[in-house]
Amino acid sequence: MRPASLPPALTSPSSSSFSPPPLAPLQITGYAPSTNSRLLSRALAEEIRLLLPARLQLHENWTLAYSLEQHGVSLATLYRRGMKGSFVLVVKDSAGGIFGAFVNEPFHPSGRYYGTGECFLWKASILPTRAIRFKAFPYSGINDYMILCDNTSLSVGGGDGKYGLWLDDIFEKGVSQSCMTFGNEPLSEEGEKFEVIGVELWRIG
Template sequence: MGATYSVGEVNHLYTFFVQWSPNMYGMEAKGRSFIVLDKGRLDMMEGLLSKPVHKKWEIITVRERKWQQSLCSSEGEESEEPEEPLPELTDQSELLDEFHLQELATHLPARTQGYPWRLAYSTIVHGTSLKTMYRNLAHLDSPVLLVIKDMDNQVFGAFASHPFRVSNCCYGTGETFLYSFSPNLKVFRWTGENSYFVRGHRDSLQMGAGGGHFGLWLDSNLCRGSSFQCNTFHNQPLSSKHDFTIQDLEVWTFQLSDG
């Protein structure tokens, strides 16, 4: 007494046993003409053929999972994946709230991720002086995040790959970018058209240039500034006005080491 199976069914069974018993039915079994099955295994085979298996699971890639989550979010469903933790601040910020921190952290270079943020300069704490800011950053060897709030309560600024300093020429790398919350975060990255990232003068700080304008310019007292579209970043004006008055300003650095 025996059972008759089609070629497709035999292939399905062979695949099943290769997956679950590779040592017995894998490469070593190719040269064999017969496979002896006990009654229990034969019943299992017949059950698989007569009743299709409905899986409650599937194997997908991380990219596919994120794509599914984005679809769910667009349809108003909450994502199951938890949000990234907020950066750790060793000092209190008067300008950045949780929304600002969450948004900015996702755009920072990988080499700064996971490191505490330390307040290196603040107009509230240290006074309004570009000279004092240069002095506070002189000992640093890490990127810095510039945060400005103008008199219209708009928050904007820049990430610089190197700390601000007085220089005879422009410095920095393509990691440098400008940003503005207006009210949602907009990030303006390097276009590759020039390398006018940062230049520090004793009486001003300049970021981005080209086309006759600076992307961001601050005066020696850190009281006034201006922002225009420039070739370095192709940015929109960071403030609602080209020429703005600074309410408060902070510079944050990243503790990349214990030193």
């Protein structure tokens, strides 16, 4: 059963004649000059931004907290570098697919589910015209299996033994299945299991 109301950024526009001022363009910072694999473009960030809670849409700066290329292969490092705030996780698979999650609390090894219905999963693909085909999967209200982390893996979404998005501790293997939390389709075109090529974690604000 879906919740009575969705987070503000996911509801339909009001019929009110009031129109909020346009958002200032995003600035994404933190890539080193030598970084070759840059997963998040400003255009993709703007697509994700439109689905964030209204209070977070106002933030004009996203900062790279963790990058597999820049900071090494370590889930512990991602936990340590993403200690406070709300985050966008970006994953690239070996087929070139880009997908991820928004989480309203930091990833940390709690051993139990946490987070709220503001979380969502997303996937994107670049069309031949360079336009972005973007799909998002908001909270379904069926369960509260948002974020689950320990020292061996992190995941977003779950239920019935399935994971919306799961990554191992060395960012080598991943899983994405249709899960009850978000009612999503598998995020990777490789299938439910995929090979991880890149991981980034972006702090909002």
